[in-house]
Amino acid sequence: MSSSAPKLHVDDLSMTFRTPAGAFAALAPITLTIDQGRFVSLIGPSGCGKSTIFNVIAGLLEPTGGRVLIDGVDATGTIGRVGYMLQKDLLLPWRTVLDNVILGMEIQNLPLRAARERALPLLHRYGLSGFEYLYPSALSGGMRQRAALLRTLLFDTDVILLDEPFGALDAQTKLQMQEWLMALWSDFGKTVLFVTHDIEEAIYLSDELHVMGTRPGRIVASIPVNLPRPRVRTSALTPEFLAIKQQCLELLDVNIAPSAPLNEAA
Amino acid sequence: MAVQDTPSIGALADIALAQPKSPATRPAGRTVRRLPVQKAWPTWALVTAQAGILLGALALWEVSARAGWIDAFFWSQPSAIAETMGAFFSSGDAWTDISFTFRSTIFGFLLGTTAGSLLGLSFWWSRNYAAVVQPYIICLESIPKLALAPLIILVFGIGLGSKVAVATALTLVVSTLTAYAGVKALDPDGEKLFYSLGATRLQVFRKLVVPFCLPWIISVLRVNIGLALTGAIVGEFIASQHGLGRAILYAGQTYDIALVWVAVLVLSTLAMVMYATVSWLESMLRKGVRQ
Numbered sequence A: 001m002s003s004s005a006p007k008l009h010v011d012d013l014s015m016t017f018r019t020p021a022g023a024f025a026a027l028a029p030i031t032l033t034i035d036q037g038r039f040v041s042l043i044g045p046s047g048c049g050k051s052t053i054f055n056v057i058a059g060l061l062e063p064t065g066g067r068v069l070i071d072g073v074d075a076t077g078t079i080g081r082v083g084y085m086l087q088k089d090l091l092l093p094w095r096t097v098l099d100n101v102i103l104g105m106e107i108q109n110l111p112l113r114a115a116r117e118r119a120l121p122l123l124h125r126y127g128l129s130g131f132e133y134l135y136p137s138a139l140s141g142g143m144r145q146r147a148a149l150l151r152t153l154l155f156d157t158d159v160i161l162l163d164e165p166f167g168a169l170d171a172q173t174k175l176q177m178q179e180w181l182m183a184l185w186s187d188f189g190k191t192v193l194f195v196t197h198d199i200e201e202a203i204y205l206s207d208e209l210h211v212m213g214t215r216p217g218r219i220v221a222s223i224p225v226n227l228p229r230p231r232v233r234t235s236a237l238t239p240e241f242l243a244i245k246q247q248c249l250e251l252l253d254v255n256i257a258p259s260a261p262l263n264e265a266a
Numbered sequence B: 001m002a003v004q005d006t007p008s009i010g011a012l013a014d015i016a017l018a019q020p021k022s023p024a025t026r027p028a029g030r031t032v033r034r035l036p037v038q039k040a041w042p043t044w045a046l047v048t049a050q051a052g053i054l055l056g057a058l059a060l061w062e063v064s065a066r067a068g069w070i071d072a073f074f075w076s077q078p079s080a081i082a083e084t085m086g087a088f089f090s091s092g093d094a095w096t097d098i099s100f101t102f103r104s105t106i107f108g109f110l111l112g113t114t115a116g117s118l119l120g121l122s123f124w125w126s127r128n129y130a131a132v133v134q135p136y137i138i139c140l141e142s143i144p145k146l147a148l149a150p151l152i153i154l155v156f157g158i159g160l161g162s163k164v165a166v167a168t169a170l171t172l173v174v175s176t177l178t179a180y181a182g183v184k185a186l187d188p189d190g191e192k193l194f195y196s197l198g199a200t201r202l203q204v205f206r207k208l209v210v211p212f213c214l215p216w217i218i219s220v221l222r223v224n225i226g227l228a229l230t231g232a233i234v235g236e237f238i239a240s241q242h243g244l245g246r247a248i249l250y251a252g253q254t255y256d257i258a259l260v261w262v263a264v265l266v267l268s269t270l271a272m273v274m275y276a277t278v279s280w281l282e283s284m285l286r287k288g289v290r291q
Helices: A050-057 A095-101 A103-107 A112-125 A143-155 A169-190 A199-205 A233-237 A239-254 B009-018 B043-067 B078-091 B094-122 B129-144 B143-156 B160-184 B189-197 B201-219 B221-237 B245-255 B258-289
Strands: A008-019 A022-036 A039-043 A065-069 A083-087 A160-162 A191-196 A210-215 A218-224
Touching: A008 A050, A008 A160, A022 A050, A039 A199, A050 A160, A050 A191, A083 A143, A083 B189, A095 A103, A095 A112, A095 A143, A103 A112, A103 A143, A103 B201, A112 A143, A143 A160, A143 A169, A169 A199, A191 A199, A199 A233, A199 A239, A210 A239, A218 A239, A218 B143, A233 A239, B043 B078, B078 B094, B078 B258, B094 B160, B094 B201, B094 B221, B094 B245, B094 B258, B129 B160, B143 B160, B143 B221, B160 B201, B160 B221, B189 B201, B201 B221, B201 B258, B221 B245, B221 B258, B245 B258
Parallel strands: A039 A191, A039 A210, A083 A160, A160 A191
Antiparallel strands: A008 A022, A008 A065, A210 A218
8 A cells, every 4th residue: 555645535525505495415425535547437326426526526516525635635626637528528619629639738728739749649549540630520429539538638637537428329339439448548547537327337447336326425335346457348248247247236226215115025 | 819800811812802993983082193393494494584574574664654654753764763873873972872871881780790799798707797787788679779860860960970870789789689699508518628627717718608609690790781781771861961871861852763763772782782792701701610
């Protein structure tokens, strides 16, 4: 165990919204520790607060309790510290693909020429060569997600948050994109926090899995995934994989609401 | 599920053969039609028809005036109009008037569109400021701006400035509301993306809000040029020393109906030229802005 601070530490984070009906506890206190270079997934039912956690970590939302520490430094409420990719690719239609992927660097006031020079080799390496000077409307769904991911990567933060990036893609493109993401991750060694509804995707990609419950949002279980890397598709058929999957399915089935009585007939 | 209820293949064939074959003997209740097809005329036919209508109308007008079927004093006739047109351009104030109306229209158009668009875009900056100012804009939108024209002429005098002011009044509110519609249509996730990258509000405004709203702003250019011209003409009707509107008014008051027609025709030509130019400009800008 290294003595330096973990890359990302979410300390007792809680979020309560004020509604006309009273206080609504969206997130019960959550504590997460993620070390440098790990790939961690969050899975859970809709409404368990996954996006809220991301918004807080990215500094877009001020939590009602708790802190976010990046490299041991309190980063609560500060923006521009982490790469955040939302489910929509949000590529700007009036900019070329190249000018889209350099957006993060441009906002950080890097000179455009330098930014473009950094971006071009990445575009070539990761399957977008020939598309640099085209507009997003010319790209397929998978390519748009790639461009959006490269934009997030080129923003050059150590921590990257991915909020269901492959949710809108068809099954085959999704599998391709997972391989592509794995290649990217192993090349760059970023610390990744990944949200998905797809249990298999989460197990396949991650080092560690956190299963969340809803009302209030909280972490129900943390499951390490010790499958060998680099992952291969056939690892989805191994007993270890299936054991984790079974565990997740059981956890997610039971997580309706804490106060709801369990089915008597069971 | 009784199998014997379904008719056998042989029974179905018997039923089919028993149907009447020819349409004439088919039981009533089903008429058979052919699809109505419109064959397009060739271009020369269309152009000939259009030219024919125009020439025919002019000829009918001329003949009616000469034959006395219509009162030539109030209706005038194409030959008189042509003659007056020649006089208007050679010895009259044609070019001064055209230039005056044109300038007041263009200045009003540019000023109103620019100021209005900036005002509309500024509503993005502060929600509070937008909430405070919005009712005023809506009031201004509802008031027929032309009703304010006499007041504007009084304030600005009878020179070019007052016509520009009327034209601006008409175009400004339209541009404001359109730019604001663009601002309201902005995807909040887009802003989220920018802020997650650490952007300042100015960066979001310059790199997201403005490019996003440009198609909205561009889409009203054609409307605005028409409004600006209307404003200029109405201003000239109220009080002016020059301009095509003034020419129309003056000719009307002196019962020079031929001159009225001449001024109207020249004004229409000017309007069509400006409209065509702005449409072309719009398509150029569209390509440059691409969404």
